[in-house]
Amino acid sequence: MGEVVAARPHGRLPEYRWLLPAALRDDPDAPPGPRSTRDWVIDTVGFLLALSWALLSTADLLQPHPDVLPQWAGTPQWLVLSDLLIGVGFAVALWWRRRWPVQLAAAALVFGLFSVSIAIAALIIMFSVAVHRRFAVTAVVTLAGVLNNAAFCAIRPEQGTTWLESFSWGVVIMTIVQLWGMIVRSRRQLVVSLRDRAERAEAEQQLRVAQARALERTRIAREMHDVLAHRISLLSLHAGALEIRPEASPAEVAGAAGVIRASAHQALQDLREVIGVLREPAAAEPPERPQPTLHQLPALADESRAAGVKVRLDVTVDRAADLPAGTGRTAYRIIQEGLTNARKHAPGTAVRVAVGGTAGQGLTVDVRNPLPVGRAGPGIPGTGTGLIGLAERATLAGGRLSHGRGPDGDFVLRAWLPWPA
Structure with missing residues (x-):
């Protein structure tokens, strides 16, 4: 049931997203979303394990000669049948363990006072509590599980084993399961945190790139202000000379017109360059106009x-x-x-x-x-x-x-x- 998932750079989930648990695709503490393929596989395995244990733990007790298992000798037939139904019911309930782990754990603790077949399902539910809920909730459920184990060992003692031995083994197994669940939760939170940090870093990088492009375009626009001001001032100067000297010779008019035409052509060329830079999205290596020195x-x-x-x-x-x-x-x-x-x-x-x-x-x-x-x-x-x-x-x-x-x-x-x- 443990998950080992490596964080990828730039905050992008891998192409095999369907292999990830739902907790790594969403907030681990939020209600679960649709199951991934990996979730379906794990839930199916958990259901089969719990169902198999429920059937195996009660199969021999349902035989006409219950002394086949002497440690449970004298168990009433109705209790064995009830135990089987409880085990099967909680095996089915495992399909909703991610959505209501605490509620199922509370129910399992109640029925677990006298049920043997619920053991595997109860451990899986407690594991889910450790994975999907914070430490305080997990600690309360674990403490309740320890008390439940103490009561179960007194209500249904196992022949040939002392109460302390049965209680100790139950506590050890429960502790291992809970610690395992908390490790899985911590690992998932770490992966989610790294993913969020990578996404923020990528967003900040994109923002810096956009700002750099905007600053570069602003710089080019300022460059073009100087260039166009120079060109247009030449146009205005020659046009003003023609205006105040209507008696100028044809040669002088032709010369001034030539300068006006050349300056206008160059101004249009410069203007076309800057409009192209400001309009086109910046590429990996944006073309730059020649810079004078x-x-x-x-x-x-x-x-x-x-x-x-x-x-x-x-x-x-x-x-x-x-x-x-x-x-x-x-x-x-x-x-x-x-x-x-x-x-x-x-x-x-x-x-x-x-x-x-x-x-x-x-x-x-x-x-x-x-x-x-x-x-x-x-x-x-x-x-x-x-x-x-x-x-x-x-x-x-x-x-x-x-x-x-x-x-x-x-x-x-x-x-x-x-x-x-």
């Missing part, structure tokens, strides 16, 4: 110059190839946002970009431009959160960022990013 700063400056912005780029980075990719990407985004803000709020001014640093001392980024005297063209709308996002990005990278009017009257965007040695 300091090596793309000349191209960024040339793009701004093509839009009519005067950009002076000064990069003095020692061993730039050793710069961490994350630090280089953060510096690129800071410079990109600085150029975008200069085109929005100070069109026509010269922007100076200085990048320098070495390993162990960190990387410094300085973007500055004179504050505008007047309005040179139509304003470019913005969300007003670009610098806030940059400050958050720099903080997450372990650095710091500041912006505002400098001592010389220029608007200064300055950042420091860590660069481990």
